[in-house]
Amino acid sequence: MNHRCALLAMMVSFVTALTMTDTAFGETVYVAAKTAQMRSGKTSLDPVVASLKLGETLEVVKRDNRWLQVQTTKGVTGWIYSSNVSASKPAGGDNELAALGRSFRRTDASSVTASAGARGLDKASEGYANRSGITQQQRDAVDRMTAYKISDEEIQAFLKSGRLGEYAE
Amino acid sequence: MQNKSCRGLIVFGLVLLSTGSLTGCLEIQQVAENAARGSGNERLAKTIHGGGNLIGGLLPIGYEEEQTIGQAIALQVIARYGGVYDQPNLTRYVNLVGRSVALTCDRADIEYRFAVLNHDSINAFAAPAGYIFVTRGLLKTIRNEAELATVLGHEIGHVTQKHILDIIQRSKQIAGVAEAGLAFANKNPDAFKNVIDGAVKKLLDEGLDQSKELESDRLGVIFASRVGYDPTAYVTFLDRLRTIKGDDQAFFKTHPNFSNRLSVVQSTIREQGLQATGILLADRFSRSSNGTL
Numbered sequence: 538m539n540h541r542c543a544l545l546a547m548m549v550s551f552v553t554a555l556t557m558t559d560t561a562f563g564e565t566v567y568v569a570a571k572t573a574q575m576r577s578g579k580t581s582l583d584p585v586v587a588s589l590k591l592g593e594t595l596e597v598v599k600r601d602n603r604w605l606q607v608q609t610t611k612g613v614t615g616w617i618y619s620s621n622v623s624a625s626k627p628a629g630g631d632n633e634l635a636a637l638g639r640s641f642r643r644t645d646a647s648s649v650t651a652s653a654g655a656r657g658l659d660k661a662s663e664g665y666a667n668r669s670g671i672t673q674q675q676r677d678a679v680d681r682m683t684a685y686k687i688s689d690e691e692i693q694a695f696l697k698s699g700r701l702g703e704y705a706e
Numbered sequence: 707m708q709n710k711s712c713r714g715l716i717v718f719g720l721v722l723l724s725t726g727s728l729t730g731c732l733e734i735q736q737v738a739e740n741a742a743r744g745s746g747n748e749r750l751a752k753t754i755h756g757g758g759n760l761i762g763g764l765l766p767i768g769y770e771e772e773q774t775i776g777q778a779i780a781l782q783v784i785a786r787y788g789g790v791y792d793q794p795n796l797t798r799y800v801n802l803v804g805r806s807v808a809l810t811c812d813r814a815d816i817e818y819r820f821a822v823l824n825h826d827s828i829n830a831f832a833a834p835a836g837y838i839f840v841t842r843g844l845l846k847t848i849r850n851e852a853e854l855a856t857v858l859g860h861e862i863g864h865v866t867q868k869h870i871l872d873i874i875q876r877s878k879q880i881a882g883v884a885e886a887g888l889a890f891a892n893k894n895p896d897a898f899k900n901v902i903d904g905a906v907k908k909l910l911d912e913g914l915d916q917s918k919e920l921e922s923d924r925l926g927v928i929f930a931s932r933v934g935y936d937p938t939a940y941v942t943f944l945d946r947l948r949t950i951k952g953d954d955q956a957f958f959k960t961h962p963n964f965s966n967r968l969s970v971v972q973s974t975i976r977e978q979g980l981q982a983t984g985i986l987l988a989d990r991f992s993r994s995s996n997g998t999l
């Protein structure tokens with residue numbers, strides 16, 4: 538086995554270790570929303586006790602209609618709206634094969650300029666624009682789209698005013 | 707994510723690995739497969755085994771690459787469909803509805819961004835990495851926010867299922883060059899252009915496979931329903947399109963006929979037990995789009 542093969546074997550073990558499912562006792566659910574609020578009671582009027590992130594592990598204490606009483610790994614207990622959790626861990630980011638593939642393909646690290654929410658087209662799409670007669674105005678439009686921000690608070694306020702999600706009657 | 711530093715290490719290691727020449731692919735594939743099996747990940751081992759040529763092109767496209775591809779396709783969609791309709795309040799409203807639906811979709815970890823195209827046709831498109839477009843003509847046909855939410859849910863479904871990436875991955879062009887990465891795109895700009903143009907042709911001219919469209923129809927009502935929108939709004943909307951255009955000359959030229967779609971959507975609502983919540987939000991829709999369409 539040569540050097541590179543040994544390295545690859547190491548990599549695969551790492552990736553595998555990362556994607557192992559957590560062992561859990563009782564019923565485990567995962568935060569399935571990009572962000573979700575944990576509240577002190579089972580209505581959207583109850584105060585928020587914690588802000589939870591996508592993929593966080595929660596132990597179910599009990600269920601009541603469309604709300605679940607849950608405990609975080611840090612021991613915080615509260616209620617979460619059922620649409621915000623799922624029984625299976627959401628796939629976050631690239632899966633292990635995509636990560637392997639990306640890394641194999643990336644032989645020129647300097648070519649990577651794109652990042653989520655960053656302003657500006659990346660080098661390859663800029664190159665595509667140059668070869669395809671894309672106008673500056675059209676480039677700016679994609680640029681603005683890429684950078685377009687709406688805060689979590691604004692989305693929550695929008696849901697609330699529409700009585701959507703956990704703000705349903 | 708909590709594993710960021712570990713992940714960084716892996717990527718670093720793999721970058722090191724890939725700086726050598728890529729000979730002995732088969733050997734590497736065997737090692738990767740054995741390593742995966744040895745550490746108890748039989749599923750990964752099987753995937754590597756089934757991959758044939760492990761290196762480069764046949765591995766799934768990662769998010770970073772997806773963004774590059776998404777941007778390039780988005781440029782072409784905007785160029786071909788009249789440019790982005792510059793109405794800040796309308797853009798914001800469409801983004802609020804779209805992001806509300808995306809919040810609990812099956813791929814909630816990436817950014818979704820929505821724009822209105824200044825075009826009279828009734829169309830909607832999704833490019834990889836969450837670049838989603840609806841035409842002004844489509845918005846004119848819509849009656850309430852729940853209809854918009856299900857339409858955007860359909861487009862989000864194309865992104866969660868990576869439908870365009872799947873087409874790119876299967877294309878002979880990619881298999882031929884064996885690499886689709888950013889380095890490849892920068893070093894072979896003409897080949898990258900061919901790949902993107904091929905995907906754009908499929909998206910805008912030929913249309914995706916019927917099975918992909920029906921899958922997105924199912925996901926559209928499921929995602930919108932998770933937020934509380936009434937999923938039957940999508941039935942009303944598809945039915946309206948069928949009335950306007952009929953089944954023969956598909957109005958969404960890139961989509962299967964409406965009767966087929968309607969029956970798939972209705973059975974999804976039934977089988978998944980999606981609640982007819984009555985939340986349509988017609989007022990908010992007309993207030994938000996009022997005078998701008």
Ligand SMILES: [Zn+2]
Nearest residue numbers: 860864919922
């Ligand atoms: Zn579609």
